[in-house]
Amino acid sequence: MPINRIFLDVSPLRESRAFRNIVIARAITVFGIGMLMVAVPIQMYTLTGSSTQVGAVATTTGVATFAGSLIGGVLADRYDRRTLILWSRCLCGLAFAGLAANAMFDDPSVLAIYVLGALDGGLGAISFTALLAATPALIPPDKFSAAAAINGLTAEVGMMTAPAIGGLVIAAGGVTWNYGAAALGTFATLPLLSSVPPLRPEDAEPTHPMRSLIEGLHFAWTRPVIRSVLFVGVIALLGAGITVLIPALVDHHFDNDPRAAGLLYSGIALGAGIGSLTSGWVAAFERKGLLILVVTFVGLGLMSLVGTTPWLAATFLLLVAAGLAVGLRAILEFTLLQRDTPDRLRGRINSVWSALIVLGGALGSMLAGAIGSALEPPVAIAVYCGTLTLVALTGLAGFGHLRAWRDIPEPATEPH
The missing domain is CATH 1.20.1250.20 (MFS general substrate transporter like domains)
Incomplete structure (x- = not known):
């Protein structure tokens, strides 16, 4: 390549x-x-x-x-x-x-x-x-x-x-x-x-705001690809709750060293940045629906392994690798949502996506924190992210419309 x-x-x-x-x-x-x-x-x-x-x-x-x-x-x-x-x-x-x-x-x-x-x-x-x-x-x-x-x-x-x-x-x-x-x-x-x-x-209609919102939600629910992308996105965002468990993991494995905590907190963001920098091939990859399912599954699987190693460098690299999957998933989500949504609904579909990002992150933090209060940090991470990995695997097997979705090139239009 x-x-x-x-x-x-x-x-x-x-x-x-x-x-x-x-x-x-x-x-x-x-x-x-x-x-x-x-x-x-x-x-x-x-x-x-x-x-x-x-x-x-x-x-x-x-x-x-x-x-x-x-x-x-x-x-x-x-x-x-x-x-x-x-x-x-x-x-x-x-x-x-x-x-x-x-x-x-x-x-x-x-x-x-x-x-x-x-x-x-x-x-x-x-x-x-x-x-x-x-x-x-x-x-x-x-x-x-x-x-x-x-x-x-x-x-x-x-x-x-x-x-x-x-x-x-x-x-x-x-x-x-x-x-x-x-x-x-x-x-x-x-x-x-x-x-x-x-x-x-395009084709903006002056409908009642609540009716307009319901129309957007109905479109998202009845469009199999969009519904699947949003569901996969929520599962992946729940995985972000792992960051709540980093302080406890650092205390358990790395003597509560704040330098270790800072390094681990930067891991996912660094990996996502690398994913963005090396994403030139994504545009030409037709099977974007299948790819989003795969990177979600792989990213959550890597997160479930984060607590298994007592070596800081290995833990950091696992988070970086998981972050790379996070970065690719975000790119794919945006692409699929824009390509499968007409312009007159893009505001509402993007708003649902944005709202789910907020909701998924908050719920993930709450769930991970609850599990972390009951289990040792390595076990809590394995149980929490491992469960999400199994859910992602179910999505990989079950979301046939998303697996089959292909990004067929359209005639280019002049940008504004």
Whole structure:
């Protein structure tokens, strides 16, 4: 296989100015979110001294993100997606600025952190869903996999680096600087996103929002390929709950060394980044439905082995290999969902996908934590991920429509 068919295909960045600007804006946004991932829990714990409050603010933001994803899908199939992206990003920036202003007070308001954090979660989800729905209109269908890999790599690099930098910024000047940087970064994306052409959904119908959402859910349920992709995605996302068990595993195997914990936490993200960088071959692979089932099964199987070795390097490499499968799965999910969904429904289908990402991650953390409280860490990981591996194997055997799905090239269209 030629080397240029292995590595990431960056041609969508060259061929579509609008897509290139969206990617740059997304990179800035992801970096700001990474800064907030550190700032909000640290500020909340500093103010209250309560881990319960830290968990509660994370849960509140998660619920708002879930709701924002569903609302964003309805809006993205009803109104111009470019306008929706710009308004939601602008309001997000104001909420970030509100967090910065609140942090400047001698006695910052805990309630304000809850409210503004929830606003950021909900508005950010609306913007993200609209961006997902808008992307297919900016690139030809044969570049969907490449676009997903570029977006994935952008997110992975941002989430690997931003939290570490955010911690350094807090140590040097406090959380106000993190919030301020997130606000400035968000406002800096507006000129980039303004260059995107108007993107009103095709055949948009002014139906009642609830009826519109039900129509999207009905389409997802009655379309066998989409239903299968969403089910497989939820099972895979439940596997992400393994990260909850990393501290206990480090305590059990590696003498509670924080350096080991940091290394293991970076493993899945590093593997996903490698998967994106080496995904050039995915676009030409026709049996994408079968491939998504295989990489899900393999990724969960690798995760179930993470606790079996007492060697840090081996544990890290298992997580990297599992992360590579995670990265490929995300690329394949995006491609199949966009290719099998008409434009008028892309907002709602992407919103369901985004909402399930939030729900699956939260449920996975809860289930893994419950199992981890009852079993030794290596056993808990093996039982939890091993069970999910068996479910994935059942999907591999049972989802005939997805196994048979082929990515047949369509005539290329000119991107905006």
